[in-house]
Amino acid sequence: MGISDVFFTDKIYLPPELNGLSEKDFWHYKEWQDSRPDISKAIITPFKSENLTPFSDDNPPEKPTPTKIECGNIVFNVFSKKGTKRPRYGDIYKEFKDFLKGLRESYNKGTLRKGYRTIEVDGKKEVYINLETVLEELKNAKKTMLSEKEGVNHKRSLVKPVELIEEIPEILSIVTGTDYSAKSEYNARIYQSAENLLNQGDINTGFSRKKEAEGKFKKILLEDSFERLGGEPDKFVKVPYAFGRIAFRHHIKPKSQPSYESTINAFLKQFPEKLKEGVKIGDFIMLEGLMTPGLPEKLKGMGIWDEEFEQAYKPKIIGGDVYILLSGPLKRLNHLKKESISTSYDQHVSVGIIR
Numbered sequence: 001m002g003i004s005d006v007f008f009t010d011k012i013y014l015p016p017e018l019n020g021l022s023e024k025d026f027w028h029y030k031e032w033q034d035s036r037p038d039i040s041k042a043i044i045t046p047f048k049s050e051n052l053t054p055f056s057d058d059n060p061p062e063k064p065t066p067t068k069i070e071c072g073n074i075v076f077n078v079f080s081k082k083g084t085k086r087p088r089y090g091d092i093y094k095e096f097k098d099f100l101k102g103l104r105e106s107y108n109k110g111t112l113r114k115g116y117r118t119i120e121v122d123g124k125k126e127v128y129i130n131l132e133t134v135l136e137e138l139k140n141a142k143k144t145m146l147s148e149k150e151g152v153n154h155k156r157s158l159v160k161p162v163e164l165i166e167e168i169p170e171i172l173s174i175v176t177g178t179d180y181s182a183k184s185e186y187n188a189r190i191y192q193s194a195e196n197l198l199n200q201g202d203i204n205t206g207f208s209r210k211k212e213a214e215g216k217f218k219k220i221l222l223e224d225s226f227e228r229l230g231g232e233p234d235k236f237v238k239v240p241y242a243f244g245r246i247a248f249r250h251h252i253k254p255k256s257q258p259s260y261e262s263t264i265n266a267f268l269k270q271f272p273e274k275l276k277e278g279v280k281i282g283d284f285i286m287l288e289g290l291m292t293p294g295l296p297e298k299l300k301g302m303g304i305w306d307e308e309f310e311q312a313y314k315p316k317i318i319g320g321d322v323y324i325l326l327s328g329p330l331k332r333l334n335h336l337k338k339e340s341i342s343t344s345y346d347q348h349v350s351v352g353i354i355r
Contacts, residue, residue, distance in 0.1 A: 018217035072185025089260035
């Protein structure tokens with residue numbers, strides 16, 4: 001006797017809007033948390049991975065190009081465009097830091113031959129470096145240290161039937177052994193249904209970053225756990241929520257990481273078209289402004305060129321060039337990296353019995 005098909009079918013349900021922290025909300029959230037990865041793994045990723053355009057990473061379009069894809073009565077428009085090589089900011093940060101340390105080591109060894117001056121400042125001998133030396137090094141690193149491939153990006157959108165664009169199913173069935181990557185009308189329809197269900201389910205539970213997801217379970221739970229803990233944790237914790245003999249545990253894992261992109265750009269960001277208080281300008285770009293009469297004073301008056309910035313570099317014009325403290329760029333690099341650190345929280349809910 002064969003095994004019933006019911007054992008090979010997984011049904012995923014659209015969760016209701018979860019606006020509280022009741023036991024029912026926890027169960028709906030837990031079910032969605034555990035089910036949502038299967039939607040992408042079983043249906044969305046296989047169908048999207050089947051590239052139905054003439055373009056690939058090895059053959060990207062020269063300009064953004066649409067391709068019409070027909071799967072029976074289901075019609076998609078796939079917009080393909082060449083990717084861009086992005087600066088490898090983490091590598092740029094490391095190389096620039098090593099370069100700055102190398103300048104100091106070369107000076108200490110007496111092998112630094114040009115681009116520096118020793119000046120007495122407030123009765124103390126200070127080593128100054130030509131601004132152009134460090135500026136050109138960083139600009140060149142950003143220009144040359146790029147990702148390996150341009151590749152191609154595809155953006156798929158449903159054209160027809162129009163009613164399917166916003167049709168959100170209450171239940172999605174995933175059948176084991178089905179090839180959801182094949183170009184068929186059935187697969188195209190279930191792919192779109194899966195996209196719609198995943199998007200709405202994430203909104204209803206708070207998984208989504210969209211505005212509509214504000215005030216939903218995942219975000220309410222995080223705020224409530226922070227309140228129970230008396231603050232935001234700096235290490236992994238589990239916050240229990242008990243309902244009778246059942247306890248849900250809210251796992252919170254903080255992740256703090258710097259933005260190397262914002263750190264590097266904090267040296268290179270150009271002047272805006274119009275200066276105003278609070279505007280961000282790259283350190284080295286602002287230091288170049290020392291050559292423009294009256295500009296540093298204007299920046300100081302607007303609070304952009306502040307005392308911390310001044311003390312880090314103590315810039316001077318020597319022989320028609322801007323010179324800065326040799327220690328300044330490294331000091332600022334470390335400071336700006338620290339400022340760029342942001343913390344996010346991985347969240348997971350488990351359930352068990354209270355013993």
